[in-house]
Amino acid sequence: MPYVNIKITREGGTTPEQKAELIRGATQLLVDVLGKNPNTTVVVIDEVDMDNWGVGGESITVRRKAGK
Amino acid sequence: MPYVNIKITREGGTTPEQKAELIRGATQLLVDVLGKNPNTTVVVIDEVDMDNWGVGGESITVRRKAGK
Amino acid sequence: MPYVNIKITREGGTTPEQKAELIRGATQLLVDVLGKNPNTTVVVIDEVDMDNWGVGGESITVRRKAGK
Amino acid sequence: MPYVNIKITREGGTTPEQKAELIRGATQLLVDVLGKNPNTTVVVIDEVDMDNWGVGGESITVRRKAGK
């Protein structure tokens, strides 16, 4: 019954295949480490616009323009 | 002052009326069970793309195609 | 597969019976409004200390002392 | 390493400049109050449709129409 939420920035678009791999990998991690039942393990991926994500007091949009 | 977050998949689109009913029902539940003040009860509904939601290690997109 | 998160303040302690009723009610709401499968509906209740919850710029601890 | 999540309604659109100011201000708050390192402070802003946000058992869409 674990619930895994993965938040990433929307930078050019993460492909369905990459999302499927994140879901597969996160589910398998809970199986491997805690023996959890994959059928009741929920994984939700949130993609966040770069204007809406900040680190170091700056948005990712600003940081990317500055080559950070 | 309760905060309720409801995450559902975006499958053909939940109507404004259904969302209003989720908000009404969730608020009333907190009133009925815990006597909370509806005027300070916040309900937020997140709709998640089917590529972005996984169960059993698979995305909902894949599961729907397989009739799950 | 809905995921419902209910955040409430820890004020004298919500009983197991009340939590069970919140879980039952929230699950039933998703069944009634969106026809969701209760067996894959996850409900998580977070209880938050009154020092850690703020409204109107004040913690609930301070507001309760001021009779708010 | 703090993580700050700010959820606001999507009402006409919050500008990139306002989002940058929310990110700057939230980061500075953690520096000022807890001496946290801004370079590892993450701020994520979620904008929620007015149909998807409820208070007092009503969606913000309904409340705005009623002048609330």
Next chain:
Amino acid sequence: MPYVNIKITREGGTTPEQKAELIRGATQLLVDVLGKNPNTTVVVIDEVDMDNWGVGGESITVRRKAGK
């Protein structure tokens, strides 16, 4: 800069070693799938009491007693 939140039930206690493995594995997953920088990948594990987690309209406490 990804943020990963893993919510699990508190059932007898997940050991520090298991938590370290969840953190390592979740971080590595983001490196492998999306080439993310591990040094800015945040993983937060929430442990939830069994009274506070529900599936199928029942708390995990009730389900465990019923051998589910």
Next chain:
Amino acid sequence: MPYVNIKITREGGTTPEQKAELIRGATQLLVDVLGKNPNTTVVVIDEVDMDNWGVGGESITVRRKAGK
């Protein structure tokens, strides 16, 4: 009606006064930047054990022991 969630590690304990200042400051930020109503602005602070928070693939417990 904004909702602000601040997650910080539990390192020796953040005082009630510091939490009150985080609540005050976060609420004021939403007033200053977006003109939001402080009386319906909710701030929730989550304190997370150092074993349960990871960066760079390591828990904060491990990083603190290594002087990071």
